[in-house]
Amino acid sequence: MNQSDECLKNQQETVEACERSLPFKLALGVQMLFVAFGALVLVPILTGLDPNIALFTAGAGTLLFHLITGGSVPIFLASSFAFIAPIKYGIANFGTGATLGGLAAVGLVYVGLSLLARFGGAEAIRKYMPPVVTGPVIMVIGLKLAPISIQMAKSFDGSGNADSKAMIVSAVALFTAIGVVTYGKKMLSLIPVLCGVAAGYLVSAIMGVIDYSPILQAAWFVNPWTSAMAAGRFAWPVFDLAAILYMLPVAIAPAIEHVGDILAISSVTGKDFIKAPGLHRTLLGDGLATSLAALVGGPPNTTYSEVTGAVALTKAFNPVYMRIAAVTAILLSFIGKLGAVLQTIPTPVMGGIMVLLFGMIASIGMRSLISSKTDLSRSRNLIIVSLILVIGIGDMTISYGRFQIGGIGLCGIIGLILNVMLPDSSEEGSDPN
Secondary structure, X not given: OOHHHHHHHHHHHHHHHHOOOHHHHHHHHXXXXXXXXXXXXXXXXXXXXXXXXXXXXXXHHHHHHHHHOOOOOOOOEEEOHHHHHHHHHHHHHOOHHHHHHHHHHHHHXXXXXXXXXXXXXXXXXXXXXXXXXXXXXXXXXXXXXXXXXXXXXXXXXXXXXOOHHHHHHHHHXXXXXXXXXXXXXXXXXXXXXXXHHHHHHHHHHHHOOOOOHHHXXXXXXXXXXHHHHHOOOOOOOOOOHHHHHHHHHHHHHHHHHHHHHHHHHHHHHOOOOHHHHHHHHHHHHHHHHHHHHHHOOOOOEEEOHHHHHHHHHHOOOOXXXXXXXXXXXXXXXXXXXXXXXHHOOOHHHHXXXXXXXXXXXXXXXXHHHHHOOOOOOOHHHHHXXXXXXXXXXXXXXXEEOOEEEEHHHHHHHHHHHHHHHOOOHHHHOOOOO
């Protein structure tokens, strides 16, 4: 056994030992929510929905997903970035109620895909979504998010305009997390994200860049729906056909992201979640979580790649941590003071952490290509990987009327088509090269 394998074995043994300690188990679960928190609340802020309701729907959706999948997959679901533009357009043109009704109908797309996966079987998924397709799609998921992490790391307002104080704070958070995961002993090595956030928050407090007014102004307990309705951020869903037809095609992109994320977490944990509990169950869980979120006023849910990155970083594979994060999110949606504390975490703190986690997602995709021994000297494979990367990272978009698809969704579809159309010389017994 080489030194790297020995380190991984020791870290996993530490995780298993810590799982017997309830306080540390709770800390690991809360850490997962910290990882997702920035993106989770950013989507409702950008779209005009309510952040507290988004916290509730992320927690409730995650619990529903774990119920449907038998609690076996270490996945956390929260606000989907793929729906930011459609939600903004929908609210402006159809109204909040009709937009939420359209988003609730999006879950039906997942149900349909779930049935296809159920009757096609895991082998069909592997045939049409081999590593030569899913590997680069996973890489695109991480690399597409990279600019967001850099913008968060460089400025306090997320604008990307370089601020020296912001860069110091993000660097402290980043290198603290790296130092803890590399040199930390026993339990400490399992909470690098919490350590990074704590260090970044402390430096921010010393610099005087934290605004504590949200904590002082927040009530101890809130009803998120009452306050959201008063602020115009919530309306009961209305099922309008035009809004539904506009929203349905958008589901293609997060559905392909879902497959990539399930393959990524399978690679991280060494378990084949495509086979058990099955892609049909994970797709169904994701879809029903999306419908549930929209029905109660939250943005659509999706599997969170950054949390998968945290799982890869900590080797904390137990799905119970995601359920702890989910329950914590639900509680925070009602406890105004605690939610306000999290909202005071400066953007660069989370930006520094995201720089590491998004990079790890891209690395997981690269690792899937390597572990599957995908031969990139073959023209077929090289073409598929190249086009997926360029179309995805370049954010190519195709639109027709109200229908629009681009980025991760489009590059995944192109990869699937090329995989079917281009001849596979390995099956023909000869290599044209």
